[in-house]
Amino acid sequence: MYILGIESSCDETAASVVKDGRFMMSNAVASQIPVQRLYGGVVPEIASRMHVENICPVVNEALDNAGLKLDDIDAIAVTYAPGLIGALLVGVNFAKGLAYASGKPLVPVHHIRGHIAAVYLTEHELEPPFIALAASGGHSHFILVEDYTKFRVLGRAVDDAAGEAFDKVARALGLPYPGGPEISKIAANGDPIKYQLPDPRPDNPLDVSFSGLKTAVVNLINTDRMKAVETDKASLAAAFEERATDMLAERLAEACGEFGLPGVLCGGVAANSRLREKADVMCSEKGKKLFVVDRKLCGDNGAMIAAAGYYEYLSGRRAGLDLNAYPTRDISEG
Ligand code: KG4
Ligand code: ZN
Numbered sequence: 001m002y003i004l005g006i007e008s009s010c011d012e013t014a015a016s017v018v019k020d021g022r023f024m025m026s027n028a029v030a031s032q033i034p035v036q037r038l039y040g041g042v043v044p045e046i047a048s049r050m051h052v053e054n055i056c057p058v059v060n061e062a063l064d065n066a067g068l069k070l071d072d073i074d075a076i077a078v079t080y081a082p083g084l085i086g087a088l089l090v091g092v093n094f095a096k097g098l099a100y101a102s103g104k105p106l107v108p109v110h111h112i113r114g115h116i117a118a119v120y121l122t123e124h125e126l127e128p129p130f131i132a133l134a135a136s137g138g139h140s141h142f143i144l145v146e147d148y149t150k151f152r153v154l155g156r157a158v159d160d161a162a163g164e165a166f167d168k169v170a171r172a173l174g175l176p177y178p179g180g181p182e183i184s185k186i187a188a189n190g191d192p193i194k195y196q197l198p199d200p201r202p203d204n205p206l207d208v209s210f211s212g213l214k215t216a217v218v219n220l221i222n223t224d225r226m227k228a229v230e231t232d233k234a235s236l237a238a239a240f241e242e243r244a245t246d247m248l249a250e251r252l253a254e255a256c257g258e259f260g261l262p263g264v265l266c267g268g269v270a271a272n273s274r275l276r277e278k279a280d281v282m283c284s285e286k287g288k289k290l291f292v293v294d295r296k297l298c299g300d301n302g303a304m305i306a307a308a309g310y311y312e313y314l315s316g317r318r319a320g321l322d323l324n325a326y327p328t329r330d331i332s333e334g
Contacts, residue, residue: 001074002066003313004098005306006059008091009083009111010137011042013054015062016302017073021117021310022124024303026065027296030054037177041167048086055094062302070102077309080108080319081326082138088325096321107309108319111300112139112331113151115266117308118297126291130262133252133279135269136300137163137178140248142206142255143331145264148311151331154255155206162248162269165210169240172218173233180269183237190234192242195220199243206255208247213240245275253282262289271298 002025007014011032017025032050036042063070078095080088099106116132128145131154135141140157160168163180170179175186197216200209217240224231248269256263263283265276276292283290297304317334 001310002068002072003107003306003309004059004062004073004076005109005114005302005304005309006055006076006078006091006095007111007114007300007302007305008051008055008087009079010087010300011036011047012300013051013058014300014302015059016306017062017066017068018121018303018306018310021307022120024121025068026062027301027303028058028061028065029301030058033178040171041177042084044084044086047084048090051087051090055090059094059098070098073102073104075105075107075309075313077107077109077305077312079111079114079305080323081110081329083111083327085325085327088327092323092325096323100321105313106319106321106323107312107317108323108334109305109308109312110329110331110334112141112143113312114304114308115293116143116145116264117311118266118293118301118304119264119291120307121297121303122294123291130264130291131252131255131259132264132266133248133270134267135162135248135275136267137161137167139267140208140269141331142251144255144259149315149317149334153331155204155208155251158202158207158209159211160214162208162210162244163267165214165244166269168214169217169237172221173237178268180272183241184272184274186234187238187241190232190236190238192235192238194232194235195239197239197243199247206251208251210244213243241272241274245272245278248275249278249282252279253286253288256283256288257286262291264291264293266293266298268299271295
């Protein structure tokens with residue numbers, strides 16, 4: 001069964017065809033990063049307009065690269081929540097038009113369910129249950145994946161999401177958007193123990209908090225500036241990266257140990273090498289295996305939406321032509 005997946009929740013216009021939820025036939029992505037970088041982050045209005053320009057060519061590219069015609073597709077899956085509302089609406093409306101014109105079923109997909117399903121595209125034998133850490137620019141969730149379409153949030157970032165914290169810290173250090181890869185780049189030449197950063201521990205042991213960490217970095221930079229001292233940016237980036245990745249990896253391993261399940265690392269922040277290494281070590285210390293999404297599929301893409309859409313389709317999920325988009329929606333609601 002071929003599913004066409006369409007994603008436009010943030011700054012990537014993406015489409016892909018996936019066979020049987022597991023095999024990626026194509027993966028077309030039009031990234032807005034070079035434009036959004038000029039503004040230091042995603043400007044929602046610009047994101048929406050660029051999706052409008054890119055969506056047709058991107059969907060055509062996904063079909064062409066898969067060697068398929070719209071007629072060969074069995075269902076159209078689209079991200080409908082959560083995300084930037086104007087951006088989501090472009091994908092949703094496009095998918096509705098396509099479903100209407102072709103008579104194909106329309107399947108709504110929750111963006112974080114998509115990030116989790118990205119793991120099925122390389123781990124072809126992996127099945128739920130497992131514990132997923134979905135860490136992106138908008139969310140950091142520790143999720144019990146009970147089944148392909150059944151999810152329970154065990155913990156979350158109580159303030160800033162992990163990727164958001166990377167982006168804000170990068171900005172404070174004068175680095176371009178998106179901050180995650182930039183922080184890693186300069187952290188490689190830093191001394192991670194030169195600066196002491198806080199280790200916030202919210203009441204729920206599976207929650208994380210990044211806002212105090214981010215503020216501590218900003219305060220250190222400001223204090224240095226007032227004293228006319230040059231901040232060692234590489235070491236500060238390294239201290240932040242170590243603390244942030246420790247917090248995420250520890251909680252994931254903790255949850256895997258508690259539930260006796262393997263772990264899955266997904267979402268944009270899962271591209272971080274230190275996080276991948278630490279989560280692997282910490283999960284194996286608990287006697288649990290870790291599965292990590294392929295680096296190329298950690299960021300937003302259409303393949304993850306098609307993979308999740310396949311399982312939603314099998315569960316009977318369908319949307320009518322009145323499908324709407326939602327800026328926030330819990331993963332357990334669908
Ligand atoms: O999943 P994603 O592409 O979009 C959202 O759904 O938000 O995630 C983007 C986020 C950005 O905040 C970016 O800085 C972060 O993922 N990111 C990273 C790395 N690569 C991307 N964070 C840390 N380390 C990285 N290597
Ligand atoms: Zn995402």
